[in-house]
Amino acid sequence: MIIFLELLYTFFKIGLVSFGGGYGMLSVIQGEVVTRHAWLSMSEFTDIVAISQMTPGPIGINSATFVGYTAVVNAGGTPLMGVIGSLTASFAVMLPSFIIMLAISRLFVKYTKSSAVNRVFVVLRPAVVGLIASAALLLMNSENYGDIDAEPVRFVASVAITIAAFVAFKVYRISPILILFLSGAFGSIFFSFF
Amino acid sequence: MTVTLGRLFTTFFKLGLFTIGGGYAMIPLIERDVVHRYKWVSGDDFVDVLAVSQSAPGIFAVNMAIFIGYKLRGIKGAVAAALGNVLPSVIIILCIALLFNSFRENKIVNNIFLGLRPAVVALIAAPVFSVAKSARITYTNVWIPILAAALIVAFGVSPVYIILAAIIGGIVWGRIRNRLNS
Numbered sequence: 001m002i003i004f005l006e007l008l009y010t011f012f013k014i015g016l017v018s019f020g021g022g023y024g025m026l027s028v029i030q031g032e033v034v035t036r037h038a039w040l041s042m043s044e045f046t047d048i049v050a051i052s053q054m055t056p057g058p059i060g061i062n063s064a065t066f067v068g069y070t071a072v073v074n075a076g077g078t079p080l081m082g083v084i085g086s087l088t089a090s091f092a093v094m095l096p097s098f099i100i101m102l103a104i105s106r107l108f109v110k111y112t113k114s115s116a117v118n119r120v121f122v123v124l125r126p127a128v129v130g131l132i133a134s135a136a137l138l139l140m141n142s143e144n145y146g147d148i149d150a151e152p153v154r155f156v157a158s159v160a161i162t163i164a165a166f167v168a169f170k171v172y173r174i175s176p177i178l179i180l181f182l183s184g185a186f187g188s189i190f191f192s193f194f
Numbered sequence: 195m196t197v198t199l200g201r202l203f204t205t206f207f208k209l210g211l212f213t214i215g216g217g218y219a220m221i222p223l224i225e226r227d228v229v230h231r232y233k234w235v236s237g238d239d240f241v242d243v244l245a246v247s248q249s250a251p252g253i254f255a256v257n258m259a260i261f262i263g264y265k266l267r268g269i270k271g272a273v274a275a276a277l278g279n280v281l282p283s284v285i286i287i288l289c290i291a292l293l294f295n296s297f298r299e300n301k302i303v304n305n306i307f308l309g310l311r312p313a314v315v316a317l318i319a320a321p322v323f324s325v326a327k328s329a330r331i332t333y334t335n336v337w338i339p340i341l342a343a344a345l346i347v348a349f350g351v352s353p354v355y356i357i358l359a360a361i362i363g364g365i366v367w368g369r370i371r372n373r374l375n376s
Contacts, residue, residue: 015251015253016251017354019249019251021248022253022254023321023325028357031346031354032354035350036352046315049314051287053214054214055283055287056212056282056283058254058255058280060252060253061253062287065284066287066291079292082292093252094253096252097250097253097256100252101250102264115368116365116368120365123361123364123367124361124364126329127342128329128357129331129338129339130340131346131357132321133322133339133342133343134343134353136315138346139318145312154308158311158312161312169320179313187310188309190309191308191309192301192302
């Protein structure tokens with residue numbers, strides 16, 4: 001029972017402080033869910049991000065729903081309790097948006113154009129850049145890449161995938177979904193031989 | 195012209211179902227339906243919707259749904275639009291989550307994810323540079339993202355505190371600049 005309250009509180013907090021789009025929110029989810037509560041391992045979190053990017057809808061809602069389910073099941077809950085966990089997390093992550101948008105939606109247009117708010121964003125936006133960078137750096141670990149001594153082939157192949165995916169996205173503007181499908185297809189063939 | 199709650203719900207349900215890749219991918223689709231097709235919101239108002247939804251915390255697409263729904267039909271409209279927007283996600287992810295644990299042990303599925311994980315890292319690393327551009331990172335403020343990332347990665351500080359510190363820092367810095375200017 002306590003895990004549902006913790007999910008409610010944690011995802012309310014995540015919804016309340018996540019500025020700057022889905023990737024900033026991923027960093028906050030990672031910090032709270034993986035680092036702080038250890039509800040999920042780093043590789044489980046990475047898998048959830050992959051699935052959240054490949055399925056329709058906002059990444060924030062997709063990952064909240066998936067994390068809520070996995071956290072409860074990892075803590076020993078039944079799949080049905082997992083479903084309740086996922087509904088709790090997705091409800092909680094939306095709740096601050098409702099409160100904030102409804103309470104001040106009229107004032108907000110004026111408010112977002114005020115210089116005081118702009119000054120806050122002068123510091124907040126660069127901080128969100130750091131958040132996104134930290135999310136990527138934290139995912140560069142042996143869970144996702146393999147151990148360099150124990151599994152050198154997997155490690156080199158994984159680094160090559162990261163570089164290829166980065167270039168494909170940044171330079172050739174290939175859609176992230178296609179990149180993920182190709183990486184998954186490559187993985188299914190390559191890692192069955194090595 | 196009144197908009198029914200059902201129409202709000204189905205419109206945002208469709209938007210949630212057919213956009214892959216997060217909130218920013220949803221902008222042109224929402225604009226097409228809400229501004230051009232149904233004329234619920236004028237082009238100028240839509241710019242406000244974007245500005246407010248981006249500067250408020252939370253999920254960008256959900257913020258847009260709440261704002262547009264509220265503008266048209268009050269609180270009920272906000273609930274209808276937001277629920278419509280997230281319902282496809284919740285249903286699809288629940289189906290995958292329920293099946294995922296039984297697939298996870300499968301060798302082929304495992305190999306697919308070994309290939310996916312390094313690509314996910316690249317796709318999260320890529321927006322660092324585009325967001326840095328829109329956040330106007332220069333030599334004078336580049337210490338902010340570096341310090342934020344270092345505190346999170348090396349010292350395990352929760353991003354929640356980084357954001358709170360950035361907000362407080364922004365307020366203090368604004369005050370200081372006001373003093374200096376006057």
